Amino acid sequence: MAAEREPPPLGETRPTDFEELEDGEDLFTSTVSTLESSPSSPEPASLPAEDLSTNSSGPKPAEIMLDDDREDLFAEATEEVSLDSPERNPILSPEPTPAITPVTPTTLVAPRMESKNVTAPVIFDRSREEIEEEANGDLFDIEINVSDPEKVGDGMNAYMAYRVTTKTSLSMFHKNEFSVKRRFSDFLGLHSKLATKYMHIGYIVPPAPEKSIVGMTKVKVGKEDSSSTEFVEKRRAALERYLQRTVKHPTLLQDPDLRQFLESSELPRAVNTQALSGAGILRMVNKAADAVNKMTIKMNESDAWFEEKQQQFENLDQQLRKLHASVEALVCHRKELSANTAAFAKSAAMLGNSEDHTALSRALSQLAEVEEKIDQLHQEQAFADFYLFSELLGDYIRLIAAVKGVFDHRMKCWQKWQDAQVTLQKKREAEAKLQLANKPDKLQQAKDEIKEEIEEWETKVQQGEKDFEQISKTIRKEVGRFEKERVKDFKTVIIEYLESLVQTQQQLIKYWEAFLPEAKAIA
């Protein structure tokens, strides 16, 4: 295995690597994922010995964004370098984020390698068996739990620390089972890093749970009531779902920042996520500016798919919001029902006490007991209403916002490309003007300058086009993946929820069946 191979310098040596491709060629032409195929089966039938259909834990390793043109692979690697230019948002964590962040397909097959930097040529050295093995479920064998919320410190500087436990057989991690302590801002910091790195090139990065100043203040101040316990539990569950979604994403799973988050015992404090910090305000301003920009970008959508999808997501967003509001109302009313049932139970017990007919008195007491048990049922049901149904909807509403964000990035990318074209045009015009001008002394220097600039902008235009194509490709794939996940998620959760409803009814049956003979015994 070529695991220890030095990543070759990009650019010149590329052509030699092409030879190696002859061997591994078959692997990748046959694993072209036809993105246009239906979301339920991403693998084209042409896949040879790989048994990919059984694994339901997510996209297969072979679902690489390779297209017919394998050379793109190397071009993309080249792109990596340019992506590191100052245009990139500087919020990058140091060491674990290597200079060349492997974002592209090159790293999808990397997990078997020790945390070295892997680039294109290495893939082609891997044997078919290795890929098969991974495809058969090993790749996404990772389970995350968030548990044991613990208050650390006192007063306004206090915070909750959560235990993040990872169980995995993936070799990119140092151990099979390990846990660390993380606080909420650590999660936000992780999300911030991932979003910065991946969203602007089209990856849908799962959003982190929302901040809640009120909720957190209560906890800090030390209010030990049920509402703050509920708040902590809600947050814990949300953090768990957040991490589980993030690790399910094949690209994000490879990210060293994510690995560091899960593994390292110490993590540099993510200060930029503080609610009212300067960076926070700057982010808010940027978001607002983005919103304004979005309105003014009128893109010539050449691809109907994107227009359709955007409309679909708009509709879905609206529907989910409506449903979410209804479910929240249900949670509220169910809690009220529980409280009212408890009150009635007490009242019925009192009535039973004052009833002077013995058998009736006993029956009324039994009724009170039944109602008390039913109150418990209502509480449990409200719990399920919320944690299963309501939170799922909330998560997806936020996810769709992330999807919309990714579409927006594509628009910005397009805009950048267009702007480069315009600038190039201007430069060319300027050059033409210079050709006609009559100032010999300055002329040559100016001509040279403008030639250089034109070259520069030609490159930028090419780059812009490539970026745009790349992000479009990525988004198509991501949307396909998102739809699949959504279907699975919804089905699983809704079925679980319906089961909870049925269980409640079955319990009700038990209680009333026990009560009926008591009522009949009144004589």
Added chain:
Amino acid sequence: QEGSDDGPDFLSEEDRGLRQINVDLQTDAALQVDISDALSERDKVKFTVHTKSSLPNFKQNEFSVVRQHEEFIWLHDSFVENEDYAGYIIPPAPPRPDFDASREKLQKLGEGEGSMTKEEFTKMKQELEAYVDFIATCFFNTYLFLCRVAAHPILRKDLNFHVFLEYNQDLSVRGKNKKEKLEDFFKNMVKSADGVIVSGVKDVDDFFEHERTFLVEYHNRVKDASAKSDKMTRSHKSVADDYNRIGSSLYALGTQDSTDICKFFLKVSELFDKTRKIEARVSADEDLKLSDLLKYYLRESQAAKDLLYRRSRSLVDYENANKALDKARAKNKDVLQAETTQQICCQKFEKISESAKQELIDFKTRRVAAFRKNLVELAELELKHAKVIVILSCL
């Protein structure tokens, strides 16, 4: 019938229930009374009171008249004001149906003409069902009053009652005007003030002493239970409403396209719709079997308390007459008159005490029977509904 997509199906249940009461309360063919029809108009309900009787004082053997709420109140009040009936529990009058609330809802029903969303349509059906339930409760309370009067050995012979049953013209009982209402108000105030004074008098008779303690506490607890039951029933209804909205939203999600997930959403939407119907039914049944029962016994226990009050009053009168007689004898003035008064008071007190005892025993019997019936039916209905939901949920 439950869960099927038709109109209100409560009536059949109600009919069954009422016929059972019929059997319970009316034991002879000499006088049989029922309400054969109820017509709801904009702000009133007209009941057709149907009588079958072999008694000679009626012109015919079978006849019907139309009566409204005010006329029932008139009859009830005439019983209350009749000194001869002081020793009986006067069957509580049917409460005035709150037409303002239902009128609002009826208006909203009318406004929804033209195209309606699925959600609006379901809401409208719900309101219609609720309105029908409201009429049913109204009907039930009125019918119960009528039956109690007809079953009472003394009250059924009352002349006013016969006029009420037979006179086929409007009884010209305009609703109590302000002056009368004010008088009533004062009377009640005095009564409650008196109640405090009079109940301070310890009763010689253990039975009545126990009854008084029992009734005061029972009445308060029934009041509380009735209020809490109401709240619980209303919460249930809110939950059913939420199911309706959720079902509609799921339906909208399901109609986006024809992929598998959308078919799934449609199925789940249907399930929520069906479950909603049943939860609404659960709420309505709790209302009828529990809340209405408690409300009724709130009124009856009040009527029983009133009886005790009247007895206490007559006891006070009796004791006062005794004192007056002693005084008269001491002064040797108007002795005969004092003796007569004392005799009358004594007889009155003893008569009331005797009938009151029987009335209170009957009250207990009726109460136990009614609670038993309703609790059994409540449990059976809850069981039925829960089982249906479980079956429906097997997607």
